[in-house]
Amino acid sequence: MNEEIIIAGFGGQGVLSMGKILAYSGVMQGMEVSWMPSYGPEMRGGTANVTVILSDNRISSPILRKYDTAIILNQQSMDKFEQTVKPGGLLVYDGNGITRHPERDDINIYRVDAAEEASKMQSAKTFNMIVLGGYLKINPVVTMENVMNGLKKSLPERHHHLLPLNEAAIKRGTEIVKEIATV
Amino acid sequence: MSELRLMKGNEAIAEAAIRYGVDGYFGYPITPQSEVMETLMELRPWETTGMVVLQAESEIASINMMYGGAGCGKKVMTSSSSPGISLMQEGLSYLAGAELPCVVVNVVRGGPGLGTIQPAQSDYSQAVNGGGHGDYNLIVLAPSSVQEMADFVELAFELAFKYRNPALILSDGMIGQMMEKVELKAQKDRMSDQELAEKYPWATTGKPSSRERNIITSVELDPYAFERFNHKVQAKYKQMHKEDVRFEQFQCEDAEYLLVAYGSSARICQKSVQLLREKGIKAGLLRPITLFPFPGVELDKLAGQVKGMLAVELSAGQLVRDVRLAVNGKVPVEHFGRMGGVIHSPEEVVEALEKNFLKG
Incomplete structure (x- = not known):
């Protein structure tokens, strides 16, 4: 197994922490992992992206040009990363604020309206976990048990009372993700 | 007991330093390596192992604090990024000239000048050619994973003390900022003063009646004596090439x-x-x-x-x-x-x- 993922969106959407939770879940599952942020001017409101690799083997380059999966959370990221998905790969996106929907016919496309769902759950911060749930439903690279273990490891202990809320958000994501196109 | 964690390279350096039993860290913040001191401050090792963590007023102060600590035979380290490392060059030359072991971490960013905070490897020549004035070299280790960031803290100290020469871990913003799985070693005890005095007879640990005074200096005004000293230093570098190429x-x-x-x-x-x-x-x-x-x-x-x-x-x-x-x-x-x-x-x-x- 070797899964190369780019997660991209606005700063403040929880892009980097979603990547970290996914990577920690991989560690819990005994995989090799890497988490490589694009950092610098990407503060709140700017664009932020992170490359996460989960693999059964030693990971070579943590920086890539093509990905198995793109998780796209705003229009700028759609413009930048839609074309970087390998043919036959996966694109998962949140439809909120997307003005130009993905057009490729050689990849699998799924939509998870996490922003809308997060506001229904009255917790904007669950947004990234809803997206994660949607992705894991389509591609269960790590078990739910290991995701929860990874979440526990990546959250400081003072935030552990939020674990049930995050678990509910991940579950909600698995329920609301919908197929747009498959190859 | 060893422990498996997901960490940034910079955080791994800090964790590994505490666990190896480093005596003191003297640093000054600069991106992209600030997590080293941030992590140390958060972990508060002065309450557990007794390790000193000190934010100096500048990089020049840090490297000279290193000179003082290293002269006492203590395991001291600092970290910085390119412009900060340039400021330390005079001190590094003095440390090499006084034959003092220490570990310096350079999480390189793009130069010249204040440059950028993004990763680069443009400090290679400075690192492998000594960097400061005079005929000397640093032992230079180049980690390519977060695991090696952790492991090379110990290796750098072992080599620095083997040769009584400063060692440099030459990393960059990419390895410093990325997260990977890392296995951290179990906590070691810091060396006691008595053990240190026995193991490093050259260190200034207080003069017993049994030996002459230890003097830590890099000055020698007799050219013939100083040439002999230079030959001795060069012989160390030859030995490194025989025994420690990796x-x-x-x-x-x-x-x-x-x-x-x-x-x-x-x-x-x-x-x-x-x-x-x-x-x-x-x-x-x-x-x-x-x-x-x-x-x-x-x-x-x-x-x-x-x-x-x-x-x-x-x-x-x-x-x-x-x-x-x-x-x-x-x-x-x-x-x-x-x-x-x-x-x-x-x-x-x-x-x-x-x-x-x-x-x-």
């Missing part, structure tokens, strides 16, 4: 073309080797782990086997000079690298190798 080979057995890269660039090049092999091009990678002492002998051996070498680094061409010196014209040696904080992709390296050796 490198890693990746698919070199049947390689016809060799990539030479260290640190973050070596990670990218591993992928390039895979891509080249998928295209039917027999490529291999030699990754120097010690940049000083440099694995020149190994490169010279491979020069008899391959048709060409490509030095790949995030700089205008610094490592490539050491590769050329090592193979001494036996095979063509070319250079590829991005600059200013731009990181090359594995595919760009493939294109560079094809362009240099396989087309026209």
